[in-house]
Amino acid sequence: MSTHKITVTVNGTARTAEVEARLLLVHLLREDFSMTGTHIGCDTTHCGACTVLLDGEPVKSCTVLAVQADGHQVMTVEGLEQGGKLDPIQNGFWQEHGLQCGYCTSGMMLTGYALLQRNKKPTEGEIREAISGNLCRCTGYVNIVKAVQHAAAAQQ
Amino acid sequence: MIPSAFDYHAPGTLVDALALLEKFGDDAKVLSGGQSLLPMLKIRLAQVGHLVDIGRIAGLEYIKEEAGFLKIGAATKEVALERSDLVRTKYPILLDTAKVIADPLVRNRATVGGNLAHGDPANDHPATMLALGASVVAQGPKGERTIPVDQFFQGLFATALAPNEILTEIRIPVPAAKSGGAYVKLERKVGDFATAAAAVQVTLGAKGEVTKAGIGLTAAGPTPIQAGEAEKFLTGKMPDDATLAETARLASQAAKPTADRRGAPDYKREMARVLTMRALRAAVRRAGGKV
Ligand SMILES: Cc1cc2nc3c(=O)[nH]c(=O)nc-3n(C[C@H](O)[C@H](O)[C@H](O)COP(=O)(O)OP(=O)(O)OC[C@H]3O[C@@H](n4cnc5c(N)ncnc54)[C@H](O)[C@@H]3O)c2cc1C
């Protein structure tokens, strides 16, 4: 079993850790870096609760090894708010009641955030397609779609 | 869930990666996007001593036409196919396929090479590559060899790749003028593997007759299925409704699906027929024919 000294830039800050090869990225974030905003839902690559941005693209951090993230950029939900100001995507979820229990929310917001980075004016269909790997068992998605639309409009 | 312990290697070159595979033999596995391998390691369906990550080797991610082929680097991610103008305009069958693989988050990591090398008959690229008459390039200690996809899939999760070989490229012959293809999949929900799916690629002649046909089926047996009888039947004929219907029927005869949560064999075979019919129509339309 090999161990590795890795450096991952999390929300703009370079962080190092000594990890076992088999450590999953989600555990690096939650346990080594105490950033528990990233959730573990299914742990089987189905739900998207563990979504983080890896070099800007949403991925399931329960299905990435921490060592694979060595030298890369990771953004978690903790990185959305800047200087006490909510990101438009967070504000959108708040204004449009885009969450109930909140379990899926960090993943939903990061997927929505990444979509808006490459598509400033997504259609409803494009939003639904983008979040189709993130499961929500509470909201029925209607308000999540509205939340992303709210953020898109706010960014115009 | 945490995989059982292994050593991780991140070679920077193909030569180093091949040397590691040679050294560790059966005890090593290539790690590409990890979207099949890591879930299997986590639920301990698979166990390895050494993971050789090819994700840090430069030059394995590309989509380009060259010397009569569309060449796709093995580590090219599904999302790159979805965003490629070349794929969208000239190879819509590949876009059809990439779009229905897993979900967008998985597609940000999963690679085309991994989709084929995994040898899962429920994966979507194999049928499409069969329809397109693709080949894969394998690099081993003795150099490079090219394997036609119709000889690549040898059994459930078994391919023609040796443990010391790495799949580096997929080669699709650039289709002749008046060619078209489509991939049509039935899935219960986003992220599900196919209940049934069909890939069809055709080329039409001067009078609109089919001069070349490729038909592949997903989740229709222990390996991806090439519907050879159906291809033979269609070739040389005008793609009228009766001919397409008989082609679809013949294709479904080649399907040998098994029962699982997605349905019974008879149902899946019938779905293979219906989906092949839809894919045939779409392919002929895209080739500029009338249906
Ligand atoms: C929730 C979920 C849903 C999915 N749904 C679908 C679906 O609907 N359709 C579908 O087609 N797929 C689906 N997949 C599978 C996904 O597309 C896989 O990621 C893909 O099949 C494997 O690609 P990878 O790059 O992730 O390979 P990895 O997981 O890294 O590797 C898979 C296997 O191939 C080998 N391998 C990989 N690359 C190479 C190479 N270059 N040379 C030699 N060996 C190699 C590995 O050793 C391993 O045995 C799904 C996966 C998940 C998690």
Ligand code: FES
């Ligand atoms: S916890 Fe990672 S996909 Fe569900």
Ligand code: FES
């Ligand atoms: S708000 Fe409860 S799972 Fe989405």
